[in-house]
Amino acid sequence: MSTQAVSSTSPAPATGRSEWLEGPGPGLVEGTVGGLLREQAAAHPDTVALVATRHDGSAGRWTYAELLDEASRVAGTLLELAGPGGHVAIWAPNVAEWTIVQYAAGLAGVVLVALNPALRPGELEYALTLSRSTVLLHADRVRDHDLTGVVADVVPRVAGLAHVVSLSDTDRLHGTPLDGGSPDMPERSAPDAPAMMQFTSGTTGRPKGVLLAHRSLLNNARLTMYTAEARDGAVAVAPLPTFHTAGCVISTLGPAVLGGTVVLIERFEPGAVLDAMHDERATILMSVPTVLGAVLHEARRRDGQAPALDTVLVGAATVPGSMITAVRETFGAFVHNLYGQTELSPVLSLTRRSDTADDLVRSVGRPLPHTGARIVDPATGDVVPLGTVGEVCARGYNQMLCYYDDPGATAATVDDEGWVHTGDLGSMDDRGMITLTGRLKELIIRGGENIAPAEIEVALAEHPAVAASAVVGLPDPTWGEIVAAAVVTHEPQEPGFTDELAAHCLERLTPYKVPVRWFLVDELPMTPSGKVQKFVLRDQLDA
Numbered sequence: 001m002s003t004q005a006v007s008s009t010s011p012a013p014a015t016g017r018s019e020w021l022e023g024p025g026p027g028l029v030e031g032t033v034g035g036l037l038r039e040q041a042a043a044h045p046d047t048v049a050l051v052a053t054r055h056d057g058s059a060g061r062w063t064y065a066e067l068l069d070e071a072s073r074v075a076g077t078l079l080e081l082a083g084p085g086g087h088v089a090i091w092a093p094n095v096a097e098w099t100i101v102q103y104a105a106g107l108a109g110v111v112l113v114a115l116n117p118a119l120r121p122g123e124l125e126y127a128l129t130l131s132r133s134t135v136l137l138h139a140d141r142v143r144d145h146d147l148t149g150v151v152a153d154v155v156p157r158v159a160g161l162a163h164v165v166s167l168s169d170t171d172r173l174h175g176t177p178l179d180g181g182s183p184d185m186p187e188r189s190a191p192d193a194p195a196m197m198q199f200t201s202g203t204t205g206r207p208k209g210v211l212l213a214h215r216s217l218l219n220n221a222r223l224t225m226y227t228a229e230a231r232d233g234a235v236a237v238a239p240l241p242t243f244h245t246a247g248c249v250i251s252t253l254g255p256a257v258l259g260g261t262v263v264l265i266e267r268f269e270p271g272a273v274l275d276a277m278h279d280e281r282a283t284i285l286m287s288v289p290t291v292l293g294a295v296l297h298e299a300r301r302r303d304g305q306a307p308a309l310d311t312v313l314v315g316a317a318t319v320p321g322s323m324i325t326a327v328r329e330t331f332g333a334f335v336h337n338l339y340g341q342t343e344l345s346p347v348l349s350l351t352r353r354s355d356t357a358d359d360l361v362r363s364v365g366r367p368l369p370h371t372g373a374r375i376v377d378p379a380t381g382d383v384v385p386l387g388t389v390g391e392v393c394a395r396g397y398n399q400m401l402c403y404y405d406d407p408g409a410t411a412a413t414v415d416d417e418g419w420v421h422t423g424d425l426g427s428m429d430d431r432g433m434i435t436l437t438g439r440l441k442e443l444i445i446r447g448g449e450n451i452a453p454a455e456i457e458v459a460l461a462e463h464p465a466v467a468a469s470a471v472v473g474l475p476d477p478t479w480g481e482i483v484a485a486a487v488v489t490h491e492p493q494e495p496g497f498t499d500e501l502a503a504h505c506l507e508r509l510t511p512y513k514v515p516v517r518w519f520l521v522d523e524l525p526m527t528p529s530g531k532v533q534k535f536v537l538r539d540q541l542d543a
Contacts, residue, residue: 017383018375018390020432025369026226028397032189032214033106034075036256041068044259047233051280052096052264055139055167060096064259067103069177072185074104077175081135081163082110084188087197089113089128090243091147092139094266097167098242099252101137106195106214107178109188113197113209114243117142118510121154128158131197131209131404135163137173143267191215197404198245200342200450207452209404212245216345220398221253223368227350228311228336234258236284237276239265239291240448245346246315251286270298277307285309285333288316288448290479293323299330309333315340315347316448316480321361339364339436343413343420345398348373349434359433366432371396374419375428378440381415389437392426393419442534444473444481451483451513453534459508463501465489470524472538474517484517484541486524493520517541 031039040049045065054060062070078101082088088110090101105112113131115124117139128136136155140148148166155164165172179185189195195214199207225234238251242264255262263276273295276282287295292314299306309331315338324335337360340347351365359365367373374383375390384390399420403409414420425438444451453471460469468488473481487501498518505514525536 016386018386018388018428019383020367020373020428022370022372022396023367023432025223028215028219028370029222030191030215031218032187032191032193033195033217033253034071034103034108034189035106035187035214036218036253037064037068037071037103037106038185040064040256040259047259048261049256050096050099050262050264051276052094052099052262053266055092055095055097062096067100070174071100071103071107072177072179073174074100075107075178077165077173078104078110078135079108079178079188080175081165082108083134084109085111085193086135087111087113087131087133088135088137089115089131089133090137091115091117091119091124091151092137092167093117093142094238094242094247094264095139095167096264097137097139097173098248099262099264102196102242102248102252106189107185109193111194111197111211114199114248116199116241116243116510117147118145118512119150120506120508120510121150122508123510124150125154125157126206127199127209128154128161130207132160133158134160135165136161137165137167139167189214191218194401196248198243198342206455208406208409210342211401211404212342212345213401216398216400217245217249217253218257219370220345220347220368221249222257223370224250224313224338224347224350225254225258227352227368228313229353230254230258230284230311232258232260234260234284234310235263235280235282236260236286237263237265237273237280237282238286239268239273240286240288244448245342246286246288246448249346250313254286255284268294270294274298274302274307277309282307283310285312285331287312287314289314289319289323290447292319292327293478296323296326296330306330311336313338316445319361321357324360335360337364339434341422341424343400343422344394345400347398348392348394348422355433363433363435364426365434367394367396367434368398371398372419373428373432373434375426375434376419376421378425386430387427389425389427391440392422392424392434392436394422395419442472444471444483446473446476446481446483446512447479449512456483456485456505456509456513456515459505460485460487460501462508463504465491465493465497466501468524470532470534470537471515472534472541474538474542482517483513483515484519485515486519486521486537486541488521488523 041064
């Protein structure tokens with residue numbers, strides 16, 4: 001992989017404006033996801049690259065050479081079924097096949113469409129249709145969710161979906177190795193070509209397909225590891241879901257750029273994570289605050305010495321100071337608070353080891369190298385003075401290619417100067433440190449999952465007894481936020497009606513989106529123009 005020259009642009013906001021312009025760092029690499037695996041298989045053929053559970057429940061370990069060999073076999077199948085540039089959807093939990101397919105898609109030059117295994121039938125049909133997937137790879141079951149049954153129901157309604165393959169059908173999945181599985185096989189993708197489609201929720205309700213390039217994913221993983229000062233050969237325990245960029249980019253490609261190992265946790269249990277940390281002599285833990293808090297609690301509950309860590313990467317919400325202190329005392333690790341979103345592949349900023357204790361608690365750090373950030377007035381788009389709250393915007397190699405097949409949404413998010421408007425509110429100091437203060441968007445973030453209130457409100461509107469509804473997030477010590485719904489009904493309802501509403505939503509929505517707090521109200525607070533004042537409603541419900 002070739003590298004570009006390091007940016008010479010001064011990073012400091014020297015003019016009093018809240019703007020950080022592409023700070024220095026190692027040169028950007030021009031490579032692909034498949035190329036990364038080939039390169040590491042050549043450099044570290046006998047190093048363990050992946051520790052994971054297969055779909056059949058068996059444990060597995062793959063060296064880089066073995067991972068390349070298996071990925072090349074799956075790549076042959078994907079190229080046969082989808083053709084160059086085709087869209088291949090994967091619907092599965094954190095099993096080894098997910099990572100194998102991710103690399104296989106990179107080798108084959110097809111676009112991987114990442115699907116949440118908790119999707120309900122309507123959600124799956126929507127995602128497959130929007131993404132124009134021609135191939136679906138799926139697990140048979142996730143806990144009590146019968147994926148095979150859902151697939152049988154949904155697939156006939158999805159135009160253009162030509163091939164469906166179960167991950168348990170290993171004979172069908174493993175075809176003729178692409179170019180014999182040779183480490184010097186030719187590239188079938190370009191660095192700026194689409195590598196993956198991720199789904200993100202927005203305030204309009206239905207998820208949008210975010211198209212991300214190889215170059216963006218590869219460099220974001222690399223520069224996140226560089227900024228966190230992760231060591232070559234690091235072993236990372238990865239309990240975050242692979243269908244998110246945090247799981248399949250930072251958790252998976254991050255260790256790979258270091259020539260290290262990813263230990264994939266299929267089903268998050270604090271004890272399983274601790275065991276993996278100990279057994280694999282892990283040095284890095286990927287997490288969100290809810291995951292980190294649960295692992296920390298389990299470590300304190302157990303007798304004996306907690307496993308040692310060097311680095312903890314945590315995102316989705318700011319980490320309390322007490323948790324940072326407890327992690328350092330328990331595991332000896334430095335906690336890096338990071339911030340980003342799917343549209344940014346995903347990391348924008350990260351705290352450094354040289355930051356002060358106050359910085360670690362109050363901020364999400366400075367932007368990664370080669371990444372610009374600014375704070376703008378949401379009304380005018382003008383860059384605001386240092387210390388002033390506005391909308392966080394970002395620009396750089398890591399930004400999305402587009403919202404797939406949605407130029408209107410893309411134009412609404414990426415302005416004429418190429419800045420991605422995150423919808424998050426924050427401020428910047430004279431060192432480029434970003435402090436988040438809230439969100440312009442109405443997303444609810446529950447345990448690291450983004451939830452669009454409008455999607456739930458659409459589902460509630462389908463119930464004949466519901467006249468109006470508004471969904472908001474309420475603070476929660478465990479999840480960060482929980483989903484709450486205020487509902488106006490046409491007629492007074494009997495006790496137990498909210499259970500009926502919950503069941504109604506569960507038929508249409510992924511379980512974590514279903515409200516857990518219900519409020520039957522006579523009216524919703526409205527603006528003069530007829531819009532629900534959600535900040536007023538949130539305060540009312542929280543009280």
